[in-house]
Amino acid sequence: DGGITQSPKYLFRKEGQNVTLSCEQNLNHDAMYWYRQDPGQGLRLIYYSQIVNDFQKGDIAEGYSVSREKKESFPLTVTSAQKNPTAFYLCASSTPIAGGPNGELFFGEGSRLTVL
Amino acid sequence: GENVEQHPSTLSVQEGDSAVIKCTYSDSASNYFPWYKQELGKRPQLIIDIRSNVGEKKDQRIAVTLNKTAKHFSLHITETQPEDSAVYFCAASRGGIQGAQKLVFGQGTRLTINP
Numbered sequence: 101d102g103g104i105t106q107s108p109k110y111l112f113r114k115e116g117q118n119v120t121l122s123c124e125q126n127l128n129h130d131a132m133y134w135y136r137q138d139p140g141q142g143l144r145l146i147y148y149s150q151i152v153n154d155f156q157k158g159d160i161a162e163g164y165s166v167s168r169e170k171k172e173s174f175p176l177t178v179t180s181a182q183k184n185p186t187a188f189y190l191c192a193s194s195t196p197i198a199g200g201p202n203g204e205l206f207f208g209e210g211s212r213l214t215v216l
Numbered sequence: 217g218e219n220v221e222q223h224p225s226t227l228s229v230q231e232g233d234s235a236v237i238k239c240t241y242s243d244s245a246s247n248y249f250p251w252y253k254q255e256l257g258k259r260p261q262l263i264i265d266i267r268s269n270v271g272e273k274k275d276q277r278i279a280v281t282l283n284k285t286a287k288h289f290s291l292h293i294t295e296t297q298p299e300d301s302a303v304y305f306c307a308a309s310r311g312g313i314q315g316a317q318k319l320v321f322g323q324g325t326r327l328t329i330n331p
Contacts, residue, residue, distance in 0.1 A: 131317065140225065142305055142321040143260070158318075159217070190259070194317045204250070205317060207259040 103127065106191050106208035113178075113185070113215050121176045121211045123191035130195060132174035133205065136160060137188040146189075149174055178213060186215045218243040220308050222322025230330050235296055237325045239306035240288040246308040249282060249289045250319070255302045263304075264291070293327075301329045 104125045113119045125132065131150050135143040145158030149168040163182025168174055174193075178185045189212075192205040219242040229235045241249075250265035266273045266280045266289065273280050277296075282289040289308075293300055303326050307319040 133317075135321075140323055142220075142222070142323045143307075143319075144321070145318065148318065159320075203317070204262045204265075205252075205260075205319065207261070209259050 104191060104193055104206055104208035106189075106211050109209065109211060111211060111213045113213065115215055116180045118177055118179050119185075119213065121178070121189055121191075121213070123174045123176065123208060124172055125174075125191075125193045125206075126172060127193055127195070127206060128171070129193035129206070130171070131193060132168070133192040133194075134158075134164070134166065134174070134176045135190045135192065137190055137210070143190065146176065185213055188212050218246060218308055218310075218320040220306060220320050220322040222306050222325060224325060225323060226326045226328070228328045228330060229296055231296055231298060233296055235293045235300070235327055235329075237291045237304055237306070237327070238288060239290070239308075239322050240286075241308040241320075242287065243308070243310070244284075244287065245310050248309050248317075249280070250307050251278075251280060251291050252305045252307065252321075253302045254305065254324075260305060296329045298329050298331060301327060303327070 107122045133148040134146040137143050144160050146164050147166040149155040165177045190210045191208040194205050222239045247268035252260040253263045254260040266282050277294050279292045303324045305324050306322040309319045
């Protein structure tokens with residue numbers, strides 16, 4: 101069954117701790133993304149990656165880090181430098197449409213991080 | 217950079233009536249405009265999209281219109297049903313820059329269908 105798997109679904113962290121959110125896809129997609137979802141603010145792009153060993157900052161990258169060592173995996177680390185880390189985090193992937201730009205984003209089920 | 221504004225933030229309609237959600241964008245180079253639906257507790261899913269070379273696109277009860285001159289696009293849902301209740305997000309992008317779909321999303325509209 102193809103798709104995107106995020107883990108954990110719920111995570112609690114104490115202030116000052118780093119935490120890593122996992123994102124794995126078996127869709128053979130080249131591009132992967134991390135979005136943050138807050139009430140009333142839609143989805144905001146944190147980082148994205150076009151191919152293995154390459155990633156770019158999105159609109160709100162401060163306090164976050166990522167890696168893309170494998171095509172299937174794009175983990176996100178929320179560092180202690182992120183001032184307001186409590187949020188719902190969504191991972192997504194996409195693949196190019198023949199002859200056109202990348203198409204549909206396929207999202208994971210999300211990870212809800214709460215900082216205590 | 218791109219900025220997408222979405223209105224209204226909440227919308228309540230009677231079952232069977234139509235619903236319209238509007239978005240404006242700022243980057244005239246944007247050429248791809250998808251709409252995502254997120255049901256309660258579930259992941260966002262693409263329901264319809266439109267590219268800048270098209271003015272309107274329909275898929276059964278949903279349609280999207282695009283006005284490039286005014287830089288706005290709208291989602292129209294006709295004959296609404298209870299399963300249409302969800303949060304809807306519009307988005308815009310230049311499409312395919314550097315191989316990735318760098319979407320900028322609107323703030324979302326919570327649509328409630330009243331029986």
